[in-house]
Amino acid sequence: MTESTAPQAEHRTVLLRGGEVHSPADPFATAMVVERGHIAWVGSEGAADAFATGVDEVIDLEGALVTPAFTDAHVHTTATGLALTGLDLSGARSLTEALDLVRAHSAAHPADTVLLGHGWDTARWPEQRPPSRAQLDEASGSRPLYLPRVDVHSAVVTTALLDLVPGITDLAGYHPDAPLTAAAHHAVRAAAHAAITPAQRAAAQRAALARAASLGIGTVHECAGPEISDEDDFTSLLELAGAEPGPRVVGYWAERVEGAKDARRIRELGAIGAAGDLFVDGSLGSHTACLHTPYADAAHTGTGHLDSAAVAAHVTACTEAGLQAGFHAIGDAALTAVTDGIRTAADTLGLARVRAARHRVEHAEMLTPETIAAFAEFGLTASVQPAFDAAWGGGDGMYAQRLGAERARTLNPYAALLRAGVPLAFGSDSPVTP
Ligand SMILES: [Zn+2]
Structure with a gap:
């Protein structure tokens, strides 16, 4: 329309x-x-x-x-806008081509500007490896540069950006010459985003909302939070969307709620739920989705950030406050932690109250018959991204690489969810997919 x-x-x-x-x-x-x-x-x-x-x-x-008009149920508005206005590596067919793009983009910006890029994926490159820090330092002309992987769960950066984060080498997920993950990644992202001016940010938000409108999207669910964005970003977006014509923005804030005071503060930010990217785990691409049995191409089971007790506490506090709760959960073990935790909350508060709060789970990719049944029982909405499956599914896609073909085939069971009566909300997780 x-x-x-x-x-x-x-x-x-x-x-x-x-x-x-x-x-x-x-x-x-x-x-x-x-x-x-x-x-x-x-x-x-x-x-x-x-x-x-x-x-x-x-x-x-x-x-x-x-x-x-469509609703995109999982969006990172500012990051989408920064991707639209920043360096896009999603078309780079090789490491060499990516470095050329970094070189050209850097040359077009003043030496003291923090540069942001997006979209690299070594799975598509013949070199099968990300750029080294020395290569990035050279290509960027020693500018601060933040380059998250396509799934935004890890990033390569320049020395000049690391210099903006005191104590970075002590953080979990820091590697001297490999993509940063976990706390180290969150710290460099925060430093890069902190260097963006309010005017740059507003321009990015407008660019993202204009793109959404051009695609017939009338509502976006902004998935913000202290680890992936910040309060100023969130409140400025809600304010801008409320003041200017364009898509409606529904705000989710991914912070754990322990009581009525937390719930009140999150409402005051303008959020309608303490949900979205409240991380129970990471992503399959970055080997950080939390699995019951090890990856096919790595000898570990990923990273769990919240256990079922933490899930139960969050869901209980949110339900009591009448606030929608939610989590980011991708791996089967992460989804079990979510459903086990919600079961504990339902045992305490009663199933009807938990169902009435209409809690939601983002991604929910590696579901089993048991967790699908639990989603139906607890009235959870599955906020899913068909474009993930299009990009990484299939017999020889990234999911099959990470999990083996047999486990990969069971991912994103939308038909089974619908048959079980679980509402699906579709989203892009933009800028992860367009
Ligand atoms: Zn997200």
């Missing part, structure tokens, strides 16, 4: 006909009337004749499909 920008257009009555109007109110609708910016009627061609003379304008849809 297009957005009308001329103010007088909002007061016109328009009949659209000859299309395919997707509406649960009338599955065979081909026409609709829009009055003062609202849909006043949906129906069939024959009935549309009655409106044809009384409207300001008749638009022939020529068979086009008309749907309600």
Whole structure:
């Protein structure tokens, strides 16, 4: 759908006909009337004749499909905008090509600017390895540069960016010459983002929301939090989205809630839930999704950030405060921790109260029949990303590399979720996928 920008257009009555109007109110609708910016009627061609003379304008849809505006249920708005306005490595076909892109982008910016990039994936490169720090220092002309991997769970950086983070070498996930993960990664990301000016940030947010609108997306769920963004970023986005035309932004803040005071503070930020990327684990691409049995291509089971007791405490406190709770959970062990924790909360508060709070789980990729049944039982919404499966699924995709073909085949069981009665919310996790 297009957005009308001329103010007088909002007061016109328009009949659209000859299309395919997707509406649960009338599955065979081909026409609709829009009055003062609202849909006043949906129906069939024959009935549309009655409106044809009384409207300001008749638009022939020529068979086009008309749907309600889409909702993207998992978005990182500022990061998406920074990716749109920053260095995009998702098209780089090799390490050499990526370094050339870094060189060109760096040359176009003043020496003291913090540079941000995105989208590298060594799985697509013949070299099969990320750039070394020395290579990045050279290519960036010694500028501070933050380059997260495509899944944004690890990053390569320059020495100049490390210099902005005192004590970085003592943090978990720091490697002298390999992508940074865990605490070290979060610290460099925070330092890079802290160096962005409010004007740069607002420009990025506008770019992201304009892109969403151009794709027919009328609502985005912003998944913010202290580890992946910051309070200023979150509140400035909600303020900007409220003040300017464009998609509606629904805010989630990923911070653990221990009592009514935390819940109140999160509401005051403007969030409707303490959910989104509240990390129970990481990602499959970075070997940080938490598994029951080891990776096929690494001798460990990933990283768990929250156990079932922590999940139970968060869900209990949120439910008591009437706040939606949620988690980021990808691996089977992470999803078991989530459902076990929610079971404990339901035992304490009663199943009906937990269901009524409509808690949600992001990604939920490595589900089992048991965890699917638990999702249905607890009334959880699965906030899923079909584009992940398109990008990394399949017999020889990244999921099969990480997990072996047999386990990889069981990922993202959307049909099984629907059959079990679990609502699916679709999202892009942009900028992870477009
Ligand atoms: Zn996310």
